[in-house]
Amino acid sequence: MPKIIGGSLSEHREQTRNKLFAALATLMSERGFDSVTLAEVAAAAGVGRTAVYNHVPDKESLLLEFITHETDQWVAALERALDGLDDPVLQLRTYIRQQAELKRVFHLAPGGSELRTLLSPDMQRRLREHAVPVEAILRGILTAGMESGVFAQQPLETTVPLVHACLSSRSVPEEDGPGRSAAIGATETFVLRAVGADVTTTTATLPVAAPVPEGATG
Structure with missing residues (x-):
């Protein structure tokens, strides 16, 4: 035994x-x-x-479990980072920064390929089912922003996937430094403008983003 x-x-x-x-x-x-x-x-x-x-x-199932595990860890870290933030602008900026951390975790294949792309269509479908909580958080942030007048009124059905498409395709250096900070800052500005926020007045200090917990990648 x-x-x-x-x-x-x-x-x-x-x-x-x-x-x-x-x-x-x-x-x-x-x-x-x-x-x-x-x-x-x-x-x-x-x-x-x-x-x-x-x-x-099989190894594809192991990859799916690995990605699911890391996503669950990220959702928990995101919820902690958002705890106590009432300003939808700060919430969205936090969401963007945490997404950058998640992408860094998933850039493990040579050439920086997204791990999700290595799965078969069926496994990708199963993985998308685990992304529902992530989408729900973003929908909540955008809804609160529109209700408060901070964000422009726009359909969530198109805005949510467009924001996610921007965050998933945006190239951000993996190594910490000025280049990474500048890239994340530019992404924040772009997304905030896309949802109708007045970036000239969004000067509130953003708390340090909670890191993705060390687990499988530690």
Whole structure:
């Protein structure tokens, strides 16, 4: 019987999954998802080749679980960052900055490819189902801004996907520094103008963005 990690079977499974996530992230950063095998991930994580199938049936399922895990961690960090912010402009700026952190986590394949693009259409559909909470947060911010008159009245059905398209396609340097700060600042200004905010009056100080918790990528 395999040695149990942690104080219970559930802790053992959680820690094993985190080890698999960390191993997958490391191997993908070195040579890309396509060239990595599930056996190599298991070996790098210190998990038996057969035991790994107790957690996932294949490496694409492992990638889906990894992305879902990181997204869930990001949502929790975003909710903490938004806690106590009543100004829709500050809320949207926080959302944009946290999105930049999420993109940095997902740029693990050589060439900066989005991890989502490595999934099959069916897996991408399943992943989109997990994006509902993210969309709900943005819809709430935009709704509050329009109700208060800070943002222009516009249909959420088009505004939400347009904002997400801008944030997902915008190139932001992954390394901290002036270039990254400038790129995020320019993105904030562009999105705020797009939703009708008066950027000349949005001078309130934004709290330091909460980092994406270290878990599988730590």
